[in-house]
Amino acid sequence: MPSTPLLCPRCGTGAKDFSGCGACRAEGIGANPVPPLADLSGLSLRSYRGGPWGWPSALPVTGPPVTLGEGGTPNVRIHFRDPADGELWVKYEGANPTGSHKDRAMAVGVAAAVAAGADTVVAASSGNAGAAAAAYAGRAGLRCVVFTTGGVPEPLRAQIDALGAFRVVREDSSARNAAMGEAVERFGWYPLTSFASPSPGGNAYANEGYKSVAYEIARDFGDRVATVVVPTSRADLLSGIERGFRELRTAGLLARVPRLVAAEPEAAAPFTAALARSAPAEQERTSVVYRPSPAFSLGEERPTWQGLDALRRSDGSAVAVPTEVFMAEHRALGAQGLFLEPSSAVGVAAARRLVREHGGLVIAVGTATGLKATAGIRRPSPTTVPELSQLTL
Amino acid sequence: MPSTPLLCPRCGTGAKDFSGCGACRAEGIGANPVPPLADLSGLSLRSYRGGPWGWPSALPVTGPPVTLGEGGTPNVRIHFRDPADGELWVKYEGANPTGSHKDRAMAVGVAAAVAAGADTVVAASSGNAGAAAAAYAGRAGLRCVVFTTGGVPEPLRAQIDALGAFRVVREDSSARNAAMGEAVERFGWYPLTSFASPSPGGNAYANEGYKSVAYEIARDFGDRVATVVVPTSRADLLSGIERGFRELRTAGLLARVPRLVAAEPEAAAPFTAALARSAPAEQERTSVVYRPSPAFSLGEERPTWQGLDALRRSDGSAVAVPTEVFMAEHRALGAQGLFLEPSSAVGVAAARRLVREHGGLVIAVGTATGLKATAGIRRPSPTTVPELSQLTL
Known part of the structure; x- marks a missing residue:
């Protein structure tokens, strides 16, 4: 069925459908055959207008674009209570047409x-x-x-x-x-x-759309980016971003691929568990018990192979964030004007710690709007507005 | 309190605060003192990057911008079941940071x-x-x-x-x-x-931010636009857009101001009622009984003066849309990938009729994402997918 050939990045086997690599699955490993990387040479980041269709030649699809105006999402700088050495930005993906x-x-x-x-x-x-x-x-x-x-x-x-x-x-x-x-x-x-x-x-064709996140980051920040933190479940977004950065570096449009960090809810953190092991053969066969968390968009039992590969290639890491930490981040983001879904706050919480500890320019991908998950949101305390007790009307 | 002076566009009286023109209020008319129009001469639409802060000199505010990446919203073309002579586009304001x-x-x-x-x-x-x-x-x-x-x-x-x-x-x-x-x-x-x-x-300072809708439309479509349809309640958005177009025309960046149309829910349609009268003195004193509708963001008892003025200046009109018509439009938009709040569908329904009857390029401002109002949304009929009855799993 695939028109552009898909090859397993782990074992090289060709794919006949979109169910993943059968040879790797037989070994108990989830790996996704991918199309060849695109050749971006001759393109200019300055004139890139954002979104997957901003550079259609980078996509494994011929035929007319299907679009609702996705991509080109804003970067919002996060304020720190105490001055930090670095910069933390959220790339707000909630601005996409369906909010993610x-x-x-x-x-x-x-x-x-x-x-x-x-x-x-x-x-x-x-x-x-x-x-x-x-x-x-x-x-x-x-x-x-x-x-x-x-x-x-x-x-x-x-x-x-x-x-x-x-x-x-x-x-x-x-x-x-x-x-x-x-x-x-x-x-x-x-x-x-x-x-x-x-x-x-x-x-795997759909996932190529995520490369546009890397293109937009490169266009907006250039080589200043130290780290990109990605809320991660099956790592489609993470590995797509890494592929985008790799294409940019190959074409000379970026000097280096930023370090990628997979942010996971502690309740289900297979990438963090995998990277705690040293041998690749053990890493790719890691399995954890899935437990639900308020980060309802995240949580797997096993890492995907291409997710591990993206972290390895970018000298990256994985971070497991406790529920109380990302929910506190969710509230802190709200208080400075960013209403994201809890899964997005997993990434920002991890990124905030990275900036505190290592400085540099860190971007957290804010994956979805908070309007996706409105249950359980608490009203701020009335003590924040003592004047209201004086109102007569 | 205002730093840039605000003058009533109806009677010329200066404002001391943001409660509207007191002289007009004494006559029973709601009119909003405004700052002077901005001088856009020397600016280029081609390099305008969208949003209110894309042209800060057009705003009556000095000091640092406050931004979450608002504006620069996408235009999505609406498909017609039968070919139409014109074009209908929705400018999707749901892509803004808080979704409106x-x-x-x-x-x-x-x-x-x-x-x-x-x-x-x-x-x-x-x-x-x-x-x-x-x-x-x-x-x-x-x-x-x-x-x-x-x-x-x-x-x-x-x-x-x-x-x-x-x-x-x-x-x-x-x-x-x-x-x-x-x-x-x-x-x-x-x-x-x-x-x-x-x-x-x-x-009135805040309302100047709406001028950026006009700037973006002019940048994206130029002089091809025949009509812009705006869901209208107090007409802040409508009159802001008209001011933006007027600035563009004065600066020679646009040949003419498109016709503006106020779209109202039939349940509360003071602009439609006002324009049914001929004498301006009667129009501006129109009052209707407010009845609630699913378009919960819309509905006033009286037209604002500057809303009437915007319609008059642009040779525009007002359209009252019955609830069943805009809710059918809401479903039709969903079926082609656009989930808007019902108030936005009021505008698209009015715009669809204009394109059918008069052709031309019509833009409906899609004011907010459907995620703002999720109650009462019905599941599509299973008869659309007869194969599902054959599933064994």
Whole structure:
């Protein structure tokens, strides 16, 4: 089905579909075959207008773009209470059309589905990916079926429904993935996310949309960037960003690839557990027990191979953030004007610590708007406004 | 308190505060004193980077910008089932930092508050303005108090709370405005929205941020634009856009001001009622009975004077859209990938009819993301996906 060939970055085997590398899966390892890196030589960062379609030649898709104006997201500098030696910026992906970074991938994935002649696309998702798939499928005039569990937050449930996708609800993520797998096999529906186990990561064409995060960071900050912190689950975003930086360096548009850091909720932190081991063979076979956390968009049992590869290539690391730390960060961000989903605060909390300890310019990818998850938000204390007790009206 | 002088555009009286023109209020008319139009000569639309701070010299504020990356929102073309002679585009303001067009105003209004030495800003709001005020106040390190009623939708309630503003809840909008008025008078708090009756419209410095919508439209479409449709309540956005276009035309950056159309929910449509009268003295004294509708961000009893003036100057009109028509538009937009709040669909529904009847290039301002109002959204019918009955898993 793939038009541009996909090769496993771990073992070199070619892919016949989007279910990940079968040879690696037989070894118990989730690895995602990828298209060749793009050649960016001759392009200028200065005239790059942002988003995946800003440089269509960097994408493995021919045919017309599918777009809702994704990408080109703003950078917001974070204030520190005490002066810090470095700079912390949030790249606010909540400004995307459906309110998350997933739009960058689904714009490209749906364009690939159109090019492949699909009439129906499918996604297995706890939320943001499903909403993005629904939006771009609608944009392209395709049907969209989203396989979910009952755990989808209400705003995302409403968003997926409003965007005209049909939700199939299963009792847990394993049953959800199995149902999606059956639908892909029996009906030939086009998969925009992964459904195999261990998860290899999502549709490799779609993931190329994430390279645009790296292009935008390079355009906006150049070689000043020391570190990019990415909230990480299956590492589609992380590995896409690393590929983008690698393309820029190869083309001479960037002197070096910034250090990449995978930020995980402590409740489910396979990359952190993997990097605590020394042998690659042990790292890639790491498994942890998944526990839920308020960072509902994050949490896997195993690292994907390409995620580990991205950290290794960029001399990066992984950080597990306790729930109370990222929820305190969530409140602190709100108080300075940034309402993000808790999963995004996992990344900012990790980035804040990096800036404190090492200085430098650190960018945390703020993956989604806080409007995706509004349950449980507390009212500030009235003691902050003592004057109000004097009001007569 | 105002630093740049504000003069009533109706009667020429100077303003001493942000409560609207007192002379016009004594006649029962809500009119908002404004700063002088900016001189845009020498500026280039090509290098304008969008947002209110893209051209800081066009703003009546000195001192540092307060920004979260607002503006520069995408244009999304709407598909028609049957070919139409014209083009319909939605300018998607949901891509702003807090998910609505209000960010453009509050960025400027809070900067004006900082310049005025304020430590606390206040807004009376049913939602989007309160969330934007909270965000930009937080950004600038000011306290924010939002006066609301119990009718605020849950996502907006959560957003305001998460952004660290304190919500004061009163039983209706009249009590809400009275409490805000008392707070402004007794505590010297800086008002970002109006609280007088009849409403004169919001803080005139803040409103200058809306001019950037016109600048962006002119940059992106040039003189091809026939009509801009604006969901309208107090007409802050409408009159701000008209002022922006007028500045552009005066500076020779645009050949003519597009026709402006105020789109209102039929349940509360004072501009439509006013324009049905012929004498200006009758138009500006029009009053209708307010009835609530799913377009919760819209609905006033009286037109503001500057809103009428903007329609008059641009040879524009007002359209009242029945609830079933804009809710059908809301679903149609969702099905093509755009999840907007119902108030935005009021504008798109009106614009769709204009394109059908008159052709030309019409832009509807899509004022806010659908994530602001998620209650009552229905699941698509399963009959759209008959294959699902065959799934065994």
